[in-house]
Amino acid sequence: MTKSSDELIRGTAAAPRNASKLTRNKLTRAERNELTRQNLFAAARKVVGRFGYAEASVARITAEAGVAQGTFYNYFVTRQELLDQLLPEIGKDMLRFIHERTRYRVSEAERENDRFRAFFEYLKEVPELMRILNEAELFAPAAYRQHVEAMATSYARLLRRGRAKGEVQPFTDDEMEVMVHMLLGARGYLSQRYAFADGSVTQIPEHVISSYAKLLSGGLFRREPETAQETAVDKKGRRP
Amino acid sequence: MTKSSDELIRGTAAAPRNASKLTRNKLTRAERNELTRQNLFAAARKVVGRFGYAEASVARITAEAGVAQGTFYNYFVTRQELLDQLLPEIGKDMLRFIHERTRYRVSEAERENDRFRAFFEYLKEVPELMRILNEAELFAPAAYRQHVEAMATSYARLLRRGRAKGEVQPFTDDEMEVMVHMLLGARGYLSQRYAFADGSVTQIPEHVISSYAKLLSGGLFRREPETAQETAVDKKGRRP
Amino acid sequence: MTKSSDELIRGTAAAPRNASKLTRNKLTRAERNELTRQNLFAAARKVVGRFGYAEASVARITAEAGVAQGTFYNYFVTRQELLDQLLPEIGKDMLRFIHERTRYRVSEAERENDRFRAFFEYLKEVPELMRILNEAELFAPAAYRQHVEAMATSYARLLRRGRAKGEVQPFTDDEMEVMVHMLLGARGYLSQRYAFADGSVTQIPEHVISSYAKLLSGGLFRREPETAQETAVDKKGRRP
């Protein structure tokens, strides 16, 4: 039995595999086959993560995987086919990851905060996601649309649930959809700006997380503008 | 004197050009030179807008411009050099456009609304921006970073001004910067989702604009969750 | 004992095969071996017949035969080796078929007519021959030359026999050889033009057969040109 794909993605496999196999140090054909496929997958993820889709030539991927170019086409009909599977593969893993890190029995706002945090944690574990998420729209458009759709749908369901509980503003479903896309867009931009530097993923600053929470809980503008004196920051934007 | 670049971009030049030139129907060498450059620029914008950066080959651009391929290299050292100038060119024009459409003597929230609206209006006038904005991060990264930086800076200044007036929540400057990026990200995603279909720009729905306004003015979550009965929408998300 | 190859080609095997084998439903190793070889053969014939030699890749042939690619090389040293055997296999069967359909105790001219007809009948039964005959010169040149040689030799013998009987013009042996090649060439062209459409074999029109007979019995030109009025067709080539 081989590792599940998400174990492979995040490298979290723990249990020892079939002992007899290990002792014999031999794999069945099907296992070897699956191994090579995963190998190519991992290589592609790495290459795309490092150089982007455009530079992810079959030559590079197979070199990274340590197999001949022709081998690639034993597993994927076209280069595009592999590229198209990259985002779904990781996307599903990411959703699972985020879901696991989301506390229950807390307010919707806190749960959204959990999700936001978990996203950036996942990004640290699978930094390739950064580029893949950014570039998939252009280089794997079908997969991208599906991914966004899936994200948005599941997100919207959560928000509607919160609305039913009275924790989310009473937006219509259409408005809810818009909210979802704004949140996704915001998160995406923030990841580019605050969790990425010189080609590698960095820790997201705390104030980004709290800012996100503030926007969501109270918006950007004050309802009834008060006098400037009351504001909690001075003109330089520092807390007194 | 030739048209200013933004007049060229939006085609809004009104006044007749230098009459003496027209009568003589001759241009100085420098003018002809500038004309060709603008020509290539416009062609590149059109091609990138229609097919994306990846398909914007020098052959295509020069064909669109009606000049020989070699001519291209009399004006730009490399293909990339032109591509790098595309976003700045349009970006500046866009900022000017948005600024013109932003009312004074209204609340900050309303002005932000103006800006949001103006952005989508500009998009309708210069649909090429859509693709350029989306793809520049990948194909003209330096230009993209500069553009985002410029946008963010000017945006942040406006928000700080609003904060000083007490109309914006009392965020720190760092938080303000985060806000700016969230707004930009949200707007970007919304434009892709709601103002773009089958390769051409469409009118942004009103409810998207109002949703944006709502997020900014009150956030997504209720401060103190009330009972579900009070919510203004039924379980299907419709206004009763 | 397995089917003879021509029975396999035309699928005319009638008698039940070795009963004891069927009851035991087991085959000796040699028999299984031969079966697989015939299987590959039949697959190759089908594939070449449908797609031509160029498209008859080992992958396609083995897929059609339902065996693994590697199996192919247990029976044939190279792909070419199998392709080289295709035409001889069918060629021999064709000659046998034509011979069977040729009446005895008739004039040589009539017998040639029989052969001509039989050729087209065979073509209908084994349509793959069409492509194989056409393409073998290119893709299996050795086999092709041998085939033509065999055809010509047997053909020439028949014609010489007719000459001995006084039914064939008194050509020299060299001339006879030339005649044979002309007849073969004519027949080949006619099959392409009149018995083949859209990749499948069609019935040869009667007037083609009669025209062939006319050329052979009286030539194309009149010995002593008469006046145009006497001709049996009008200027439009219709019988009055």
Add this chain to the structure above:
Amino acid sequence: MTKSSDELIRGTAAAPRNASKLTRNKLTRAERNELTRQNLFAAARKVVGRFGYAEASVARITAEAGVAQGTFYNYFVTRQELLDQLLPEIGKDMLRFIHERTRYRVSEAERENDRFRAFFEYLKEVPELMRILNEAELFAPAAYRQHVEAMATSYARLLRRGRAKGEVQPFTDDEMEVMVHMLLGARGYLSQRYAFADGSVTQIPEHVISSYAKLLSGGLFRREPETAQETAVDKKGRRP
């Protein structure tokens, strides 16, 4: 002014070209362009003539022409496009050649003989035609069909004219068409068998020409079989 294409094919250009150009030893762009095209054409003809269409890779053709591979695509959209033009180019030249060598004021039979002879003479001058004619059906099917069509049409016209003069048997038009294809097929086979050896074109033997004439003038079979004694050859096919 450049050589006409058929002069290039057969290399029979006689008159000196534009003297001023020669003195300056410079060519205009258009001339150079045309030169390169002809160069590629000639290279392709040579390569196909020597190795066949299947081996006529762009790499080989451009190597033969002494230009870079990329240059090829400045002149032809695809490899196939050039291959498709090979037969028409030569075919037209051949028809012209044959027509020039056909005497007037002689019987139709003699003129057909002229054409037959001329075909083989042309083959000696342009030996590449051999392979091109043989392989075009497979590798340039559209061009091949057009060529055969053109040949057959012009041929049929000649035969109908002969029929009107009473020199050709009174066949119907349909029969005439069949005759044409038989003649073309016969000629094709004969060229392969008697004018080709070890990859190069050889002189066609006289007895082949006379045999062709005999078939056309009197057919293969005797009308009324006489006694064997009368035949002009002995049993070994030799003239006594």
Add this chain to the structure above:
DNA sequence: AATGAATGAGACTTCATTCAT
């Protein structure tokens, strides 16, 4: 024997860039 994954040479094609005219 049967299997089928692995191999790698080689095919076609694209395109940014150069350079002589």
Add this chain to the structure above:
DNA sequence: CATGAATGAAGTCTCATTCAT
């Protein structure tokens, strides 16, 4: 300056053949 032909590196993909299981 403008031109446009020439260049050649690089990319995707195919397929006959090998070989360990």
